[in-house]
Amino acid sequence: MPFSGDPGAEQRFDEFYAANFAALAAQITVYLGDRAEAEDITQEAFCRAWRHWPQISGGTNPVGWVHTVAYRLAVSRWRRLRVAVAHRLRHRPQSIPPPDGGRLDLQAALATLPDAQRRVVVLHYLADLGVDEIAAREGVPVGTVKSWLHRGRARLATALDREGAAQ
Structure with missing residues:
Protein backbone atom coordinates (compact mmCIF):
# COMPACT_ATOMS: atom_id res chain seq x y z
CA MET A 1 0.00 0.00 0.00
CA PRO A 2 1.53 3.34 -1.02
CA PHE A 3 0.31 5.12 2.11
CA SER A 4 -0.58 4.36 5.67
CA ARG A 12 -12.68 3.95 -0.72
CA PHE A 13 -10.31 3.38 -3.63
CA ASP A 14 -11.87 -0.04 -4.34
CA GLU A 15 -15.33 1.57 -4.45
CA PHE A 16 -14.02 4.39 -6.65
CA TYR A 17 -12.47 1.86 -9.03
CA ALA A 18 -15.59 -0.33 -9.19
CA ALA A 19 -17.82 2.67 -9.86
CA ASN A 20 -15.70 4.19 -12.63
CA PHE A 21 -13.60 1.56 -14.42
CA ALA A 22 -16.20 0.19 -16.87
CA ALA A 23 -17.41 3.58 -18.14
CA LEU A 24 -13.91 4.92 -18.65
CA ALA A 25 -12.74 1.71 -20.33
CA ALA A 26 -15.70 1.94 -22.72
CA GLN A 27 -14.83 5.53 -23.63
CA ILE A 28 -11.19 4.67 -24.22
CA THR A 29 -12.25 1.62 -26.29
CA VAL A 30 -14.20 3.84 -28.66
CA TYR A 31 -11.34 6.32 -28.76
CA LEU A 32 -8.70 3.68 -29.60
CA GLN A 43 -5.94 0.00 -15.61
CA GLU A 44 -2.72 2.00 -15.82
CA ALA A 45 -4.61 5.23 -15.10
CA PHE A 46 -6.14 3.66 -11.99
CA CYS A 47 -2.73 2.31 -10.91
CA ARG A 48 -1.38 5.84 -11.10
CA ALA A 49 -4.37 7.06 -9.14
CA TRP A 50 -3.67 4.45 -6.47
CA ARG A 51 -0.09 5.69 -6.09
CA HIS A 52 -1.39 9.24 -5.55
CA TRP A 53 -4.66 8.35 -3.82
CA PRO A 54 -4.17 10.47 -0.67
CA GLN A 55 -3.81 13.62 -2.78
CA ILE A 56 -6.39 12.69 -5.44
CA SER A 57 -9.10 11.56 -3.05
CA GLY A 58 -8.82 14.85 -1.19
CA GLY A 59 -9.25 16.82 -4.43
CA THR A 60 -12.42 18.12 -5.99
CA ASN A 61 -12.58 15.73 -8.96
CA PRO A 62 -10.79 12.37 -8.61
CA VAL A 63 -12.78 10.93 -11.54
CA GLY A 64 -11.64 13.79 -13.74
CA TRP A 65 -8.03 13.17 -12.70
CA VAL A 66 -8.24 9.51 -13.77
CA HIS A 67 -10.05 10.45 -17.01
CA THR A 68 -7.34 12.96 -17.86
CA VAL A 69 -4.57 10.44 -17.21
CA ALA A 70 -6.35 7.74 -19.24
CA TYR A 71 -6.95 10.06 -22.20
CA ARG A 72 -3.34 11.25 -22.12
CA LEU A 73 -2.16 7.63 -22.13
CA ALA A 74 -4.56 6.87 -25.00
CA VAL A 75 -3.33 9.88 -26.99
CA SER A 76 0.24 8.70 -26.50
CA ARG A 77 -0.75 5.23 -27.66
CA TRP A 78 -2.63 6.68 -30.64
CA ARG A 79 0.41 8.70 -31.68
CA ARG A 80 2.73 5.69 -31.36
CA LEU A 81 0.33 3.62 -33.48
CA ARG A 82 0.16 6.30 -36.17
CA VAL A 83 3.96 6.40 -36.38
CA ALA A 84 4.14 2.60 -36.50
CA VAL A 85 1.46 2.36 -39.21
CA ALA A 86 3.15 5.07 -41.28
CA HIS A 87 6.45 3.21 -40.96
CA ARG A 88 4.85 -0.08 -42.00
CA LEU A 89 3.15 1.52 -44.98
CA ARG A 90 6.43 2.98 -46.19
CA HIS A 91 8.15 -0.40 -45.84
CA ARG A 92 5.31 -2.65 -46.93
CA PRO A 93 5.83 -4.83 -49.99
CA GLN A 94 3.73 -3.39 -52.80
CA SER A 95 2.41 -6.82 -53.84
CA ILE A 96 -0.06 -6.87 -50.96
CA PRO A 97 -3.48 -5.73 -52.19
CA PRO A 98 -5.11 -2.85 -50.31
CA PRO A 99 -7.78 -3.77 -47.76
CA ASP A 100 -11.35 -4.01 -48.98
CA GLY A 101 -12.95 -0.61 -48.41
CA GLY A 102 -16.49 -2.01 -48.41
CA ARG A 103 -17.48 -0.87 -44.95
CA LEU A 104 -16.76 2.02 -42.66
CA ASP A 105 -17.39 1.66 -38.97
CA LEU A 106 -17.66 4.30 -36.31
CA GLN A 107 -14.07 3.91 -35.17
CA ALA A 108 -12.72 4.60 -38.64
CA ALA A 109 -14.89 7.71 -38.94
CA LEU A 110 -13.85 8.90 -35.49
CA ALA A 111 -10.20 8.42 -36.44
CA THR A 112 -10.60 11.24 -38.97
CA LEU A 113 -11.39 13.77 -36.24
CA PRO A 114 -8.85 15.90 -34.37
CA ASP A 115 -8.27 14.71 -30.78
CA ALA A 116 -10.41 17.37 -29.05
CA GLN A 117 -13.36 16.84 -31.38
CA ARG A 118 -13.11 13.05 -31.07
CA ARG A 119 -13.06 13.31 -27.25
CA VAL A 120 -16.14 15.52 -27.01
CA VAL A 121 -18.10 13.47 -29.56
CA VAL A 122 -17.32 10.28 -27.63
CA LEU A 123 -18.07 11.85 -24.26
CA HIS A 124 -21.32 13.42 -25.47
CA TYR A 125 -22.80 10.67 -27.62
CA LEU A 126 -21.29 7.49 -26.21
CA ALA A 127 -20.78 8.37 -22.55
CA ASP A 128 -23.98 10.49 -22.42
CA LEU A 129 -22.28 13.46 -20.77
CA GLY A 130 -23.80 16.91 -21.04
CA VAL A 131 -22.03 19.86 -22.62
CA ASP A 132 -21.51 21.49 -19.21
CA GLU A 133 -19.92 18.37 -17.76
CA ILE A 134 -17.65 17.97 -20.78
CA ALA A 135 -16.60 21.61 -20.51
CA ALA A 136 -15.73 21.14 -16.84
CA ARG A 137 -13.85 17.90 -17.56
CA GLU A 138 -11.91 19.40 -20.48
CA GLY A 139 -11.32 22.73 -18.73
CA VAL A 140 -12.76 24.79 -21.59
CA PRO A 141 -15.79 27.08 -21.97
CA VAL A 142 -19.17 25.56 -22.87
CA GLY A 143 -19.09 27.40 -26.19
CA THR A 144 -15.86 25.68 -27.11
CA VAL A 145 -17.40 22.27 -26.43
CA LYS A 146 -20.42 23.19 -28.57
CA SER A 147 -18.11 24.32 -31.36
CA TRP A 148 -16.06 21.10 -31.16
CA LEU A 149 -19.26 19.03 -31.24
CA HIS A 150 -20.58 20.95 -34.24
CA ARG A 151 -17.31 20.60 -36.15
CA GLY A 152 -16.95 16.96 -35.13
CA ARG A 153 -20.45 16.11 -36.36
CA ALA A 154 -19.79 17.91 -39.65
CA ARG A 155 -16.51 16.05 -40.18
CA LEU A 156 -18.13 12.72 -39.29
CA ALA A 157 -20.95 13.38 -41.76
CA THR A 158 -18.41 14.20 -44.47
CA ALA A 159 -16.32 11.10 -43.70
CA LEU A 160 -19.38 8.85 -43.64
CA ASP A 161 -20.82 10.38 -46.84
CA ARG A 162 -17.48 9.99 -48.63
CA GLU A 163 -17.25 6.32 -47.63
CA GLY A 164 -20.91 5.71 -48.43
CA ALA A 165 -20.43 7.16 -51.93
CA ALA A 166 -17.33 4.99 -52.45
CA GLN A 167 -19.27 1.79 -51.69
Missing part, protein backbone atom coordinates in the same frame (compact mmCIF):
# COMPACT_ATOMS: atom_id res chain seq x y z
CA GLY A 5 -2.46 5.97 8.46
CA ASP A 6 -5.88 5.80 6.80
CA PRO A 7 -7.35 2.31 7.15
CA GLY A 8 -10.42 3.17 5.06
CA ALA A 9 -8.46 4.52 2.09
CA GLU A 10 -8.13 1.14 0.41
CA GLN A 11 -11.86 0.47 0.61
CA GLY A 33 -10.79 1.04 -31.33
CA ASP A 34 -9.14 -1.73 -29.30
CA ARG A 35 -10.85 -3.04 -26.19
CA ALA A 36 -7.85 -4.87 -24.73
CA GLU A 37 -5.59 -1.87 -25.19
CA ALA A 38 -8.24 0.43 -23.71
CA GLU A 39 -8.61 -1.78 -20.64
CA ASP A 40 -4.82 -1.81 -20.19
CA ILE A 41 -4.69 1.98 -20.44
CA THR A 42 -7.60 2.40 -18.04
Whole structure:
Protein backbone atom coordinates (compact mmCIF):
# COMPACT_ATOMS: atom_id res chain seq x y z
CA MET A 1 0.00 0.00 0.00
CA PRO A 2 1.53 3.34 -1.02
CA PHE A 3 0.31 5.12 2.11
CA SER A 4 -0.58 4.36 5.67
CA GLY A 5 -2.46 5.97 8.46
CA ASP A 6 -5.88 5.80 6.80
CA PRO A 7 -7.35 2.31 7.15
CA GLY A 8 -10.42 3.17 5.06
CA ALA A 9 -8.46 4.52 2.09
CA GLU A 10 -8.13 1.14 0.41
CA GLN A 11 -11.86 0.47 0.61
CA ARG A 12 -12.68 3.95 -0.72
CA PHE A 13 -10.31 3.38 -3.63
CA ASP A 14 -11.87 -0.04 -4.34
CA GLU A 15 -15.33 1.57 -4.45
CA PHE A 16 -14.02 4.39 -6.65
CA TYR A 17 -12.47 1.86 -9.03
CA ALA A 18 -15.59 -0.33 -9.19
CA ALA A 19 -17.82 2.67 -9.86
CA ASN A 20 -15.70 4.19 -12.63
CA PHE A 21 -13.60 1.56 -14.42
CA ALA A 22 -16.20 0.19 -16.87
CA ALA A 23 -17.41 3.58 -18.14
CA LEU A 24 -13.91 4.92 -18.65
CA ALA A 25 -12.74 1.71 -20.33
CA ALA A 26 -15.70 1.94 -22.72
CA GLN A 27 -14.83 5.53 -23.63
CA ILE A 28 -11.19 4.67 -24.22
CA THR A 29 -12.25 1.62 -26.29
CA VAL A 30 -14.20 3.84 -28.66
CA TYR A 31 -11.34 6.32 -28.76
CA LEU A 32 -8.70 3.68 -29.60
CA GLY A 33 -10.79 1.04 -31.33
CA ASP A 34 -9.14 -1.73 -29.30
CA ARG A 35 -10.85 -3.04 -26.19
CA ALA A 36 -7.85 -4.87 -24.73
CA GLU A 37 -5.59 -1.87 -25.19
CA ALA A 38 -8.24 0.43 -23.71
CA GLU A 39 -8.61 -1.78 -20.64
CA ASP A 40 -4.82 -1.81 -20.19
CA ILE A 41 -4.69 1.98 -20.44
CA THR A 42 -7.60 2.40 -18.04
CA GLN A 43 -5.94 0.00 -15.61
CA GLU A 44 -2.72 2.00 -15.82
CA ALA A 45 -4.61 5.23 -15.10
CA PHE A 46 -6.14 3.66 -11.99
CA CYS A 47 -2.73 2.31 -10.91
CA ARG A 48 -1.38 5.84 -11.10
CA ALA A 49 -4.37 7.06 -9.14
CA TRP A 50 -3.67 4.45 -6.47
CA ARG A 51 -0.09 5.69 -6.09
CA HIS A 52 -1.39 9.24 -5.55
CA TRP A 53 -4.66 8.35 -3.82
CA PRO A 54 -4.17 10.47 -0.67
CA GLN A 55 -3.81 13.62 -2.78
CA ILE A 56 -6.39 12.69 -5.44
CA SER A 57 -9.10 11.56 -3.05
CA GLY A 58 -8.82 14.85 -1.19
CA GLY A 59 -9.25 16.82 -4.43
CA THR A 60 -12.42 18.12 -5.99
CA ASN A 61 -12.58 15.73 -8.96
CA PRO A 62 -10.79 12.37 -8.61
CA VAL A 63 -12.78 10.93 -11.54
CA GLY A 64 -11.64 13.79 -13.74
CA TRP A 65 -8.03 13.17 -12.70
CA VAL A 66 -8.24 9.51 -13.77
CA HIS A 67 -10.05 10.45 -17.01
CA THR A 68 -7.34 12.96 -17.86
CA VAL A 69 -4.57 10.44 -17.21
CA ALA A 70 -6.35 7.74 -19.24
CA TYR A 71 -6.95 10.06 -22.20
CA ARG A 72 -3.34 11.25 -22.12
CA LEU A 73 -2.16 7.63 -22.13
CA ALA A 74 -4.56 6.87 -25.00
CA VAL A 75 -3.33 9.88 -26.99
CA SER A 76 0.24 8.70 -26.50
CA ARG A 77 -0.75 5.23 -27.66
CA TRP A 78 -2.63 6.68 -30.64
CA ARG A 79 0.41 8.70 -31.68
CA ARG A 80 2.73 5.69 -31.36
CA LEU A 81 0.33 3.62 -33.48
CA ARG A 82 0.16 6.30 -36.17
CA VAL A 83 3.96 6.40 -36.38
CA ALA A 84 4.14 2.60 -36.50
CA VAL A 85 1.46 2.36 -39.21
CA ALA A 86 3.15 5.07 -41.28
CA HIS A 87 6.45 3.21 -40.96
CA ARG A 88 4.85 -0.08 -42.00
CA LEU A 89 3.15 1.52 -44.98
CA ARG A 90 6.43 2.98 -46.19
CA HIS A 91 8.15 -0.40 -45.84
CA ARG A 92 5.31 -2.65 -46.93
CA PRO A 93 5.83 -4.83 -49.99
CA GLN A 94 3.73 -3.39 -52.80
CA SER A 95 2.41 -6.82 -53.84
CA ILE A 96 -0.06 -6.87 -50.96
CA PRO A 97 -3.48 -5.73 -52.19
CA PRO A 98 -5.11 -2.85 -50.31
CA PRO A 99 -7.78 -3.77 -47.76
CA ASP A 100 -11.35 -4.01 -48.98
CA GLY A 101 -12.95 -0.61 -48.41
CA GLY A 102 -16.49 -2.01 -48.41
CA ARG A 103 -17.48 -0.87 -44.95
CA LEU A 104 -16.76 2.02 -42.66
CA ASP A 105 -17.39 1.66 -38.97
CA LEU A 106 -17.66 4.30 -36.31
CA GLN A 107 -14.07 3.91 -35.17
CA ALA A 108 -12.72 4.60 -38.64
CA ALA A 109 -14.89 7.71 -38.94
CA LEU A 110 -13.85 8.90 -35.49
CA ALA A 111 -10.20 8.42 -36.44
CA THR A 112 -10.60 11.24 -38.97
CA LEU A 113 -11.39 13.77 -36.24
CA PRO A 114 -8.85 15.90 -34.37
CA ASP A 115 -8.27 14.71 -30.78
CA ALA A 116 -10.41 17.37 -29.05
CA GLN A 117 -13.36 16.84 -31.38
CA ARG A 118 -13.11 13.05 -31.07
CA ARG A 119 -13.06 13.31 -27.25
CA VAL A 120 -16.14 15.52 -27.01
CA VAL A 121 -18.10 13.47 -29.56
CA VAL A 122 -17.32 10.28 -27.63
CA LEU A 123 -18.07 11.85 -24.26
CA HIS A 124 -21.32 13.42 -25.47
CA TYR A 125 -22.80 10.67 -27.62
CA LEU A 126 -21.29 7.49 -26.21
CA ALA A 127 -20.78 8.37 -22.55
CA ASP A 128 -23.98 10.49 -22.42
CA LEU A 129 -22.28 13.46 -20.77
CA GLY A 130 -23.80 16.91 -21.04
CA VAL A 131 -22.03 19.86 -22.62
CA ASP A 132 -21.51 21.49 -19.21
CA GLU A 133 -19.92 18.37 -17.76
CA ILE A 134 -17.65 17.97 -20.78
CA ALA A 135 -16.60 21.61 -20.51
CA ALA A 136 -15.73 21.14 -16.84
CA ARG A 137 -13.85 17.90 -17.56
CA GLU A 138 -11.91 19.40 -20.48
CA GLY A 139 -11.32 22.73 -18.73
CA VAL A 140 -12.76 24.79 -21.59
CA PRO A 141 -15.79 27.08 -21.97
CA VAL A 142 -19.17 25.56 -22.87
CA GLY A 143 -19.09 27.40 -26.19
CA THR A 144 -15.86 25.68 -27.11
CA VAL A 145 -17.40 22.27 -26.43
CA LYS A 146 -20.42 23.19 -28.57
CA SER A 147 -18.11 24.32 -31.36
CA TRP A 148 -16.06 21.10 -31.16
CA LEU A 149 -19.26 19.03 -31.24
CA HIS A 150 -20.58 20.95 -34.24
CA ARG A 151 -17.31 20.60 -36.15
CA GLY A 152 -16.95 16.96 -35.13
CA ARG A 153 -20.45 16.11 -36.36
CA ALA A 154 -19.79 17.91 -39.65
CA ARG A 155 -16.51 16.05 -40.18
CA LEU A 156 -18.13 12.72 -39.29
CA ALA A 157 -20.95 13.38 -41.76
CA THR A 158 -18.41 14.20 -44.47
CA ALA A 159 -16.32 11.10 -43.70
CA LEU A 160 -19.38 8.85 -43.64
CA ASP A 161 -20.82 10.38 -46.84
CA ARG A 162 -17.48 9.99 -48.63
CA GLU A 163 -17.25 6.32 -47.63
CA GLY A 164 -20.91 5.71 -48.43
CA ALA A 165 -20.43 7.16 -51.93
CA ALA A 166 -17.33 4.99 -52.45
CA GLN A 167 -19.27 1.79 -51.69
